[in-house]
Amino acid sequence: xxxxxxxxxxxxxxxxxxxxxxxxxxxxxxxxxxxxxxxxxxxxxxxxxxxxxxxxxxxxxxxxxxxxxxxxxxxxxxxxxxxxxxxxxxxxxxxxxxxxxxxxxxxxxxxxxxxxxxxxxxxxxxxxxxxxxxxxxxxxxxxxxxxxxxxxxxxxxxxxxxxxxxxxxxxxxxxxxxxxxxxxxxxxxxxxxxxxxxxxxxxxxxxxxxxx
Numbered sequence: 001x002x003x004x005x006x007x008x009x010x011x012x013x014x015x016x017x018x019x020x021x022x023x024x025x026x027x028x029x030x031x032x033x034x035x036x037x038x039x040x041x042x043x044x045x046x047x048x049x050x051x052x053x054x055x056x057x058x059x060x061x062x063x064x065x066x067x068x069x070x071x072x073x074x075x076x077x078x079x080x081x082x083x084x085x086x087x088x089x090x091x092x093x094x095x096x097x098x099x100x101x102x103x104x105x106x107x108x109x110x111x112x113x114x115x116x117x118x119x120x121x122x123x124x125x126x127x128x129x130x131x132x133x134x135x136x137x138x139x140x141x142x143x144x145x146x147x148x149x150x151x152x153x154x155x156x157x158x159x160x161x162x163x164x165x166x167x168x169x170x171x172x173x174x175x176x177x178x179x180x181x182x183x184x185x186x187x188x189x190x191x192x193x194x195x196x197x198x199x200x201x202x203x204x205x206x207x208x209x210x211x212x
Contacts, residue, residue, distance in 0.1 A: 005149075013194060014155045015185070015194075015195075017187065018070070018071050018187060019186045022186040023185075024184050024185060029052070031149075035146035036142060039138055042135055045092070046135070048133075049176055058168060066157060066181065067160065071155045075184050078183050078184070079183075081136040081137075081139065083132035083133040084128070084132045089121060096109065147182075153186055153187045154183065154185075157183070160181055
């Protein structure tokens, strides 16, 4: 029987206990990273970076800054989504250069991104960071689907001290701010209290309305 996307989404859950002795193969991690790279973002800016943390000492430090959530160290890989702290002319110009390199000169390209600059650059840095962070969340969603497709467990985490994680990973020097964490690993079937519980979601009738 062919496994469908819905099957995979029913299989996945926010894993609470990971098997610290079982590492995710690099080819599966690479597939998840590629899905993140291909995620859509506003105006194609991709205003975030992905930090893959496997170093045990760094993950132990991040665990301490993440309410001691064990998945950070029990998983074999920790993905840190870090958004741009602001939009700048240089960052937008890099996007233009990449698009030009891949697609060639397009008549409206420069005008489009000059208009983007005129809208984004005068805004407060906090507004631009929040916009960039929302783009990282689009990629987070795709990462979790990609992990499920690879039969890799993942747990999205907002419960951490971003300033501390930024310090641990020296993100401020790179113009980045941590947004969300995603440990990757394999569920510990004997130790995860959530695994045997039924998935609970609102019904279609409750959460979906149609305007004809």
